[in-house]
Amino acid sequence: MDLKRLSHVVALADECHFARAAERVHLSQPAFSRSIQSIERDVGMRLFDRDTGDVKPTPAGAFLVERARRLLFDARCLQRDAALYRDSQLGDTAFGAGPFPAATIMPRVVVALRKQYPGVGLRLETNNWELLHARLVAEDIEFFVADVRDVPADPKIEISSIGRQPAHLYARTGHPLAGRRCTFAQVWRCGFATTRLPKPMRALLARLIGLPAGQEPVLAVECDDVFLLRTLALTTDTVIGAPEAGLRDDVRAGAIVRLDVDDVPDVYSEMGIVTLVNRTPSPMAQRAIACVQEIAKAVNLPIGA
Template structure:
C-alpha cells in the first residue's frame, strides 16, 4: 500500500475539495485526481462521492480514512524514532585532548556539541600525546587533539592540522623580571613551569641555556594547565604557554608577558589525529568539524608560526 497515496486520501478527506487538496500536497489537480483513482482501483473500493460542489467520503472511504490516519501517524512516529535512534548513535564515542586544547578549545567545543546534540553521550580524556596515541591505537578513542610536533610520521595516522601558536613566557604581576628585558637564563633561575615538553622542545630550551640536550629545563612539568596557572599566579615560577591560554589573565593584569632577549622559538602545532582508514562515527565527524571551526576562531597564530 502506497503511503503517499494514503496521504492524498487524508488531504481530500480534510479539504473535501479536489483543488484545495491538490494544492495542499503540491500536485496539479489532474495528477491528484489520478492518485485518488489509482488507490480506489487498488483497493477495489470507492472512497469518495463526487458532487457538483463538494466531496464526501463513502462509508468504505471513512473506514479507510480512519485506518490511514493511524497508519500514517505510526509511520511518522517510526521515522521520528529512527531519527532519534540515529542521533543517539551519534553520541557513543570518545576522544582525547592534550593539556593546551583542553583549555583553549574544549569549553566552547563541548558547549556547542551539547547544544546541537543534547541526547548524545561524550567521553573526553585529557592526557599527553603519547598516552593519547596509545589509546587511539587501542581504539579506546576515535581521535585526539594535541601537539603534533613529535607524532610519528606513519600512514596509519591521519592528521588535520590546526592553527599553530608560539610558546611565550609569562609571570605574575609584580614578578622581579616583569617590565625588564632579561635573558632566558634568568628565567631558569626562577623555575620554568610547563606542560611536558616534547624532546625537540626540551633540546631547544637546553641549547638556549648552553646546556646538554639531556638537561631537564622545566622545574615543574604538569599536563594540567589549571595547576600550572595557579603556580605561576602564586609563586615566582615562569609559565611557558601559548598566548590563547593566558589571554584573560594578561588582560586582567594578573600575568604579564616577559621580554626575553634570547627567547627560544617554540611552536605548538596542534592537530586532530585519527586512524587512517577508520570511518569516524557521525558524532566524531561533527566534533572534529566543530574543533576546526573553534580553533580557527580562537587560536591566533603568530606570524612566525608557519612552517
C-alpha cells in the same frame, strides 16, 4: 516471521474485524486474509477464531499478539534511534586533547556541542600525545587534538593540521622579572614550569641554560594541566610556558604578565587532529571534528603565519 505480518496480526487483534484491519494497514481484504493465513501456517497454530461473530484471538493468538506488540514497539524505537543517531541527537563519542588545545579550544568545543546536541554523551580525555595515540589505536577514543610535531609516521593514523598556537613565558604581576628584559637563564633560576615539551623545544632549553650536549633539562614542574600551571604562576615566582589563548583573560585582567625574554624565539605548537585510517567516525565524532576545526580558526594561526 517478518515485522509487517506481525503488524497485521496486531491490527486484527485490535479491530476484531478483517475488513477494518485490512483498511488500517492499507491492504485489500483478500490480501490481508492471505497474510494472516500465512503466519498461521508458519507458526503451526490457529491464531484467530472466525466462526461466529467478531474475530477473536485464540489463546495462541493472544500469546503471540502480546509479544508482537513489544517487538513492533522495539522496532519503532530502533528506527527512531537510528535516525537520531544519524542526526547526532543520540549516542555518544569519546575524543582526546593535548594540554594546549584542552585549555584553549576544548572548553568552547564542549560548550558548543552540549548546546547543540544535549542528548549526546561526550567523553573528553586530556593527556599528552603519546597516551592519546595509544588510546586512539586501541579505539578507546575516536580522535584527538594535540601538538603533533613528535607524533611519528604511522600508517594506522592520519593527521589534519589545524594551525599554530603561539606560546610565551608568563609570570604573576609583581614578579621580579616582570617589566624588564631578561634572559632564559634568569627565568630558569626562578623555576620554569610547562607542559611536556617536544624534542626540539627540550633541545632549545638545554642550549639556553648551557647544558652539555645530550643532557636534557629538568623542569621545576612538568604538568599537562595548563590550569594548574596558571595557579603556579599566580601564587609563586615560578615562570610558566603556556599558550597565549589560554591566559588571555588573566593578562587582560592584569593578574599575569608576559615576560620579555631576549634569547627565546617565537614559539608555537603545531596543532593537528589525529584520526584512524580506514575508520569511519561516528556521526557525533564527525560533528565534533567539524566543531574543533571551526573554533581552531578563531584561536590558532595558519601554518606559515
